[in-house]
Amino acid sequence: MSSRLLIAVLAALMGLAPMATLGQEKFPSKPITVLVPWSPGGSTDLTMRALAEPAAKALGQPVVVINKTGGGGFVANGELAKAAPDGYTYVVNASSTIVLAPHLRKPAWDPLKFTPVLSYGVYPFMLAVKTESPFKNFKELVEHIRGNPGKVKLSTSGPDAMENLAMFMLQDQAKLNVQLVPFEGGAPAVTAALGGHVDGFIGVGEAIPHVRGGKMRALVTFLGSRMAGFPDVPTLKEQGYDIVVESRLTVSGPPGVPDSAVKAVHDALRKAMEDENFRKIAKTFEVQESYLGPAEIQAFHERLSGQVRETLIKIGRLK
Amino acid sequence: MIDGLLEGFRVSLSWINLVHCFLGVTIGTFVGVLPGLGPAATIALLLPFTYRLDVTTAIIFLAGIYYGVSYGGTITSVLMKIPGEAATVVTCFDGHEMAKRGRAGPALGIAAFGSFIAGTLGVVGLMLLAPPLANLALLFGPVEYTALMLAGMTLVTYLTTNALAKALTMAVAGLVLGTVGLDPISGRERFTFGLEVLSDGINIGPLAMGLFGLSEVLVLAEQGVGRADRIRPPRGWRNLLPNRADWRRSGGPIARGSVLGFLIGVLPGGGAVMASFLSYAMERRLSRHPEQFGHGAIEGVAGPESANNAGTAGAFIPLLTLGLPANVITALLLGAFLIHGVTPGPQILQTHPGVFWGVVTSMYVGNVLLLILNVPLIGLFVRVLDMPKAYLSPAIAVACLVGVYTVGANAADVLVMVICGLAGYLLRRFDFDLGPLMLAYVLGPLLERSLRQALIIADGDPAIFLTRPVSALFVAVAILILLTGLWQGRRRVAVPAA
Numbered sequence: 001m002s003s004r005l006l007i008a009v010l011a012a013l014m015g016l017a018p019m020a021t022l023g024q025e026k027f028p029s030k031p032i033t034v035l036v037p038w039s040p041g042g043s044t045d046l047t048m049r050a051l052a053e054p055a056a057k058a059l060g061q062p063v064v065v066i067n068k069t070g071g072g073g074f075v076a077n078g079e080l081a082k083a084a085p086d087g088y089t090y091v092v093n094a095s096s097t098i099v100l101a102p103h104l105r106k107p108a109w110d111p112l113k114f115t116p117v118l119s120y121g122v123y124p125f126m127l128a129v130k131t132e133s134p135f136k137n138f139k140e141l142v143e144h145i146r147g148n149p150g151k152v153k154l155s156t157s158g159p160d161a162m163e164n165l166a167m168f169m170l171q172d173q174a175k176l177n178v179q180l181v182p183f184e185g186g187a188p189a190v191t192a193a194l195g196g197h198v199d200g201f202i203g204v205g206e207a208i209p210h211v212r213g214g215k216m217r218a219l220v221t222f223l224g225s226r227m228a229g230f231p232d233v234p235t236l237k238e239q240g241y242d243i244v245v246e247s248r249l250t251v252s253g254p255p256g257v258p259d260s261a262v263k264a265v266h267d268a269l270r271k272a273m274e275d276e277n278f279r280k281i282a283k284t285f286e287v288q289e290s291y292l293g294p295a296e297i298q299a300f301h302e303r304l305s306g307q308v309r310e311t312l313i314k315i316g317r318l319k
Numbered sequence: 320m321i322d323g324l325l326e327g328f329r330v331s332l333s334w335i336n337l338v339h340c341f342l343g344v345t346i347g348t349f350v351g352v353l354p355g356l357g358p359a360a361t362i363a364l365l366l367p368f369t370y371r372l373d374v375t376t377a378i379i380f381l382a383g384i385y386y387g388v389s390y391g392g393t394i395t396s397v398l399m400k401i402p403g404e405a406a407t408v409v410t411c412f413d414g415h416e417m418a419k420r421g422r423a424g425p426a427l428g429i430a431a432f433g434s435f436i437a438g439t440l441g442v443v444g445l446m447l448l449a450p451p452l453a454n455l456a457l458l459f460g461p462v463e464y465t466a467l468m469l470a471g472m473t474l475v476t477y478l479t480t481n482a483l484a485k486a487l488t489m490a491v492a493g494l495v496l497g498t499v500g501l502d503p504i505s506g507r508e509r510f511t512f513g514l515e516v517l518s519d520g521i522n523i524g525p526l527a528m529g530l531f532g533l534s535e536v537l538v539l540a541e542q543g544v545g546r547a548d549r550i551r552p553p554r555g556w557r558n559l560l561p562n563r564a565d566w567r568r569s570g571g572p573i574a575r576g577s578v579l580g581f582l583i584g585v586l587p588g589g590g591a592v593m594a595s596f597l598s599y600a601m602e603r604r605l606s607r608h609p610e611q612f613g614h615g616a617i618e619g620v621a622g623p624e625s626a627n628n629a630g631t632a633g634a635f636i637p638l639l640t641l642g643l644p645a646n647v648i649t650a651l652l653l654g655a656f657l658i659h660g661v662t663p664g665p666q667i668l669q670t671h672p673g674v675f676w677g678v679v680t681s682m683y684v685g686n687v688l689l690l691i692l693n694v695p696l697i698g699l700f701v702r703v704l705d706m707p708k709a710y711l712s713p714a715i716a717v718a719c720l721v722g723v724y725t726v727g728a729n730a731a732d733v734l735v736m737v738i739c740g741l742a743g744y745l746l747r748r749f750d751f752d753l754g755p756l757m758l759a760y761v762l763g764p765l766l767e768r769s770l771r772q773a774l775i776i777a778d779g780d781p782a783i784f785l786t787r788p789v790s791a792l793f794v795a796v797a798i799l800i801l802l803t804g805l806w807q808g809r810r811r812v813a814v815p816a817a
């Protein structure tokens with residue numbers, strides 16, 4: 001505990017440190033903080049921690065990863081919005097905290113104004129059923145849904161997650177009627193699918209060990225291309241639907257970080273993506289290694305944010 | 320299986336695994352003692368350090384932290400009325416009362432022995448019953464869960480000596496507290512009054528530390544303790560351990576707590592917290608002298624402490640045999656397995672027998688280590704009580720404040736705890752028991768979520784709770800508990816009248 005406390009105290013002190021030295025010394029001249037908006041131990045936390053070590057070597061300063069949980073990511077993001085744009089504070093976000101939750105909860109900051117630095121991966125994303133399920137492929141499931149509107153139930157990791165939204169997009173485009181059953185996190189949602197309490201699971205990484213172990217069958221992925229570890233699972237696009245939903249892991253700073261600092265951190269993280277340990281962790285959780293630079297991230301999020309907004313209005317969740 | 324067991328002990332008793340097991344349970348004990356920081360955060364933070372270890376060693380180490388915590392958590396609950404972690408909140412009810420009566424030693428002793436017995440029974444259960452019980456985890460969906468929570472909820476009035484109206488008021492307060500935050504199905508914010516602080520709901524850490532720890536400080540402050548005032552710590556070796564009468568009273572609770580905790584541990588979402596509360600309520604219900612509960616009844620320590628420990632062993636069943644984590648901590652352990660390239664599941668006994676048996680037998684070893692670690696230290700721990708209350712109170716206050724902050728580095732949690740502390744003080748001044756509030760707070764959100772999930776699954780038809788056999792069974796249990804309660808209530812009223 002004491003080390004965590006120490007880090008927290010250090011972080012607080014760093015926030016108070018005067019900016020007088022900015023621009024006079026070589027960047028970085030003190031440790032860099034990356035806030036993880038979720039609990040330790042998840043794929044976001046573990047991949048970021050794996051990147052921090054090699055990135056610190058490249059930067060010549062420690063990269064301190066702190067889990068600042070709460071408010072579905074809003075506590076960490078609220079802190080980022082208020083942080084000094086000196087290049088020493090960042091948050092690693094999933095796209096949903098940038099393009100989805102803000103539409104619904106109207107925070108005091110605009111997440112599209114954050115300074116994007118680097119995106120290092122895409123969360124896996126699939127619709128899976130248990131092996132004994134009668135649905136051998138996605139087409140069979142869709143036909144069954146068509147014949148039984150409202151009868152097919154799919155578990156998700158919670159309300160207002162990207163996967164729910166993706167499913168709404170699909171329902172809208174394909175004129176399908178499916179019932180989503182939100183659980184508290186992906187693990188119980190997968191358990192419900194394995195126990196036959198729902199017809200299938202739609203979500204991120206939790207089904208992966210069961211698909212690998214042969215207890216579940218992935219029918220389709222919502223990503224733009226097939227997942228590295230599951231080359232046999234088709235994309236929604238290949239199935240004839242014009243839908244791509246990708247949630248990216250993105251490191252951003254507060255609005256207005258100077259370009260020189262962004263470049264230094266970006267280059268260090270880009271180099272860290274080659275690290276063997278990072279690649280192993282990413283592979284374990286099937287986080288798709290995929291790089292985007294600052295400008296591409298901005299374009300990606302602006303486009304996705306618009307799509308999400310449109311869908312939310314369609315389903316009556318937003319006016 | 321004998322071969323497996325021998326192979327397992329060969330693995331778990333190798334010096335490197337023994338050292339890591341010892342490290343794990345020691346860290347676990349300390350994490351349990353420190354309020355705020357729970358096993359989940361600790362395991363998550365130490366996870367990256369296990370990448371370089373062999374998979375069996377890594378899991379033995381991390382699992383040691385997990386079951387070690389429930390030993391350590393008792394200590395602050397008993398001595399200072401601060402729950403060291405969520406699963407020992409219940410121990411505050413009677414454990415601290417025992418300490419006030421100079422019986423801190425027996426309280427800690429029975430908790431340690433109860434934990435040891437339950438932990439060991441749990442591992443035996445894990446070994447013998449893993450495959451059949453694994454299906455229990457799959458059997459419980461939202462429908463079955465709703466009925467189980469309903470049965471748990473009917474125990475609420477058994478948590479208190481208060482009049483029914485008072486108990487139900489507190490239960491409703493607990494239910495209301497549990498609804499704050501995001502709606503579990505629609506995701507909309509509710510009862511947050513637009514405050515960012517409340518959008519996550521009210522967490523059990525700040526709530527329990529405020530209601531119990533901080534309110535205790537305020538009660539002590541009101542009493543205006545003198546400089547030399549102190550709780551008498553027990554003197555002499557005999558008074559440090561449970562006596563024969565204590566053992567006689569604790570046997571049943573330990574046995575029942577072990578079985579109950581083990582079964583609840585197997586269920587998805589079930590955990591040590593729920594197991595300990597249900598065990599407490601059950602012991603009160605069964606006790607021949609329920610009026611002693613809340614005033615230092617040793618059954619109220621023995622049962623829940625056994626239940627929370629057996630629960631940890633139970634949670635390993637779905638993890639090891641199905642690859643299904645039943646709670647946050649086993650989800651982290653699953654991550655650890657995966658990073659090391661081992662996928663737990665039905666095949667684990669064939670593909671990695673050394674890992675399976677090594678981890679299982681290490682839990683026997685770990686429980687023995689914990690007993691050796693904890694029992695001799697009782698004499699040392701109770702010395703804390705030797706501190707004059709004038710110094711002990713500020714120490715409790717600081718421990719609560721720092722503990723809550725370390726969990727999420729979130730100042731708002733501290734604020735919530737302080738408010739809960741004031742509320743707890745007022746409630747205690749007006750003689751409201753906090754038990755029903757805590758039970759309703761723990762079970763309420765689970766009941767709501769699974770009820771609404773079940774109704775989505777059933778297309779809105781509530782008959783599903785009676786047509787599914789497991790669910791119908793628990794509904795019957797709930798009705799039975801309510802009916803016998805009514806009958807006893809009438810008898811209790813009738814006696815003074817006669």
